[in-house]
Amino acid sequence: MNAPEKQPGMGASVRRKEDYRFLTGNGQYTDDVRVPGQTYAYFVRSPHAHAKIRKINKGAAMKAPGVLAIFTGEDLAADKVNGLPCGWLITDVKGQPMKEPPHPALAQGKVRYVGDQVAVIVAETYLQAKDAGELLEVEYETLPAVVDASDALNPGAPAVHDGVPDNRCYLWSLGDKAAVEATFAKAHQVTKIDITNNRMIPNAIEPRAALAHYHRGDDSYTLYVTSQNPHLERLLLTAFVLGLPEHKMRVIAPDVGGGFGSKIPLYAEETVIAWASKKVNRPIKWTAERSESFLADAHGRDHRTHAELAMDKDGKFLGLRVKTTANLGAYLSTLGSVVPTYLYGTLLAGQYTTPAIYVEVDAAFTNTAPVDAYRGAGRPEATYVLERLVSAAAREMRLDQAEIRRRNFITTFPYQTPVALQYDTGDYKACLDKAMKLADVAGFPARRAEAEKRGKRRGLGYSTYIEACGAAPSKIAGMLGARAGLYEAGEVRVHPTGSVTVFTGSHSHGQGHETTFAQVVAGRFGIPIESVDVVHGDTGRIPFGMGTHSSRSIAVGGSAIVKALDKIEAKGKKIAAHLLEAAETDIEFKDGKFTVAGTDKSVTFGQVALTAYVPHNYPLDKLEPGLNETAFYDPLNFTYPAGAHICEVEVDPDTGVVKIVNFSAVDDFGNIINPMIVQGQVHGGLGQGIGQALLENCVYDRETGQLVTGSYMDYAMPRADDLPSFKVGTHVTPCTHNPLGVKGCGEAGAIGSPPAVINAIIDALAPLGVTHLDMPASPERVWRAIQQAKRTKVA
């Protein structure tokens, strides 16, 4: 397929339509929704990482003021409520299905992490429910806990689930092991690294919340919930967990304040209150306190990896082998199983022509919060492994960091990697060249020398990343174990007076879809952007869609809208042909006008719309009235955004403090609809990536299993003054297989930046003998690496 031409309406930094309501406090978040008769839920959570529940005595709590009901796991079991399902079945190296222990919405007999839901208390007010929670008597028998994935896989480790005595969910592999071994046998040089991808707590600014409302009149439910994918939420909740007909539940994800993946999963809390709202026949609201978000939101990352790269004498990559241990937490979250496998191993080719790759992933249950997608989901982990390894290889081969990359870049497309993916397009060298200009690499030696005069160390770090976005071709996903399709739906409703409402299955929780999608529609129809509204996040209003994650919204959701626009245009041509008394094939549509080719005879888009709804002069014998079209789009391939990130740091060797003095990112997102929004996405992604590299770290106590970083006092979120003023640019190679030529931009910043930062620090300290650092590169870690290197040098 040829690259699509630039679409009208694309490329303008239109101000975000949604910002007026957000900036004026008129957003409507789940917690803002209030319905008559609303009650409140408080979840009693496990204070222990691992314990048997001996007894729960509801007596005193039930007598507390305002309490309406208390439910435990036993009550759910008695009502035959199923556990929370996992959305992706992984098949292990022996062809066996992964271990899927039950994931009850309220603990049954045992708690498996600090924060695990033990009981729900429903009361007239939230404080009453919380007060009663302190009176609930739960008798625990504590058990030894294991929080580290490697520890969990050791023989004799405490079993998180009785049915999985070795704690291994699966041992999975991808690639040709024998071919890889052969490349290592003939390698000139093998570079090896052992690295940790630190565990993250997502920290969306809006905590999770839900409001469940059972309607006795028609035995139906309305569930407001902070979700990135309301249809998926409904499907899992009704068909898999509660055993309800899908049409009896309307799920609304209204304004949502950030997701980053943590609002993809179906969680216990909304499940329990949806069920309980029928039991108490009252609407029930639950809003997480921030402390609960730390404990019970799905966490991200948490990998430990050994990786080896085989090279020939010129630094050409011959083979890559990777062994990763992944922490899944106590239970399989909705996408917990796929993040460290198909979203990780498939990305290990990166931008390079490495002909043979083999990866093994050992995934363990531990007594920690479930781990699921977090901005990038698997792809940052793959990029971190590869870009750390490539930088180490360059140092060992005494090759320039840019040069080793250039020698190995893929330059012809389409390109079939040895790990399943086929890249459609890209120009990695162009991105790198642009990034090096932006970063003023040529001027770096002078800046380094100047810093050294002040006693500081400067370093430059590279990361040339790729990601697979626009998930996903349903057929491929299905073959790999997905339990759902991954198309997207769009409906375009042209109103009689020519304004338009777009209904999309994508969900915006900060991405600016209401503007970007409106730009696509307004540009196509030649109407003002103010005439287009975008509706999302309501299963009662929009066709079945798969929501927003994997940087998929514009590539998949946008394409569905374009397909609906195509149908509108085709029908509009028929109506125009009738009005203009011309042949349909002679009608051209441009700049909001249907014109008979080669003449000045035309009708406007508005006239056509009005005619469709007031069909007095209309070919009713051949054409239905109305102008309202729906389309579903299933992508032909993933999209492959890629780019080059270059980080420049200055390290204070006396304290270990790292300051990012420059960060340059050149990304190829394909065609760009709104550069300002894209830039915002890149800035946010870089912020999160730098947060992971320098600051953020989720720590559980290895003995007790308590969450040590349970608040902002100990979990370091990046702040504005931790970040530099970013230099960002783009290079465009349009995606070849979707109608807009777009690739997606939401995760790139978080994927590309962490290795750039760490590589820069290592580059700065390499003259002192430092060769390795783990994230987060806290001042003490950096200082210790310097001390260690000094000692090694002396010895």
Place this chain on the structure above:
Amino acid sequence: MYAFEFHRPKNVSEAAALLAKSKGKLIAGGQTLVGTLKLRLASPGNLIDLGGIGELRGIKREGNAIVIGATTRHAEVAQSPEVRKAIPALADLAGGIGDRQVRNMGTLGGSVANNDPAACYPAAVLGLGATVHTNKRTIAADDFFKGMYETALQADEIVTAISFPVPKRAAYIKFCNPASRFALVGVFVSQGASGVRVAVTGAASSVFRASEMEQALTKNFSPDAVKAIKVDPGRLNSDLHASAEYRSHLIIVLTGRAVAQALGQ
């Protein structure tokens, strides 16, 4: 938060009487207490708000000292021309506490009476040899800070003001905990009428004076004077963010830098 009785006395003696009678908690800016209450970690039956007592608030120069009322907010100290002129290190310290919101609410007296081991103000009080005034007596800084969250204050005693002698030179350097931005280590150095003082916060269970460094700096007030000194990590905190060994190293580095800053280098 649990329910409590809220009192807003109009003067110090009324506040002291309420405190003695109710066994409640004083609240000034509430920047520590309100968080503690919201997390249900404390449940005082009575809260006595000092915010309505005008006599507790304000900054004035008295002879060779700057006297700051107990409920004077951090932002007011940071912005005070009087403080800036006399003890710029103190204005800088106040301007670096927490964030803008905290500085607009938090008070000097609240911080000092709470004696958080990682708070900034105790370092200034000890590092300048200040005097704490209460409704009952005056307490020298050296006698005031007793241990983690412990001070010499009696149960019904209220800090009313703190008097800071104006030094010849002083500087405060804070090395922030990357998460909380409290002092991972903070060092306050001063040289004045009572000699050289070095106070360290954030590093141990309570603010303390580093006497070995004071002696070295008394002989030679220069950054190099402290370089060879070793601080025993034995008495220092080890936690998620810094080991005792790293803290002991930072104390030396920061003291050197504070001396350089005090000298205007």
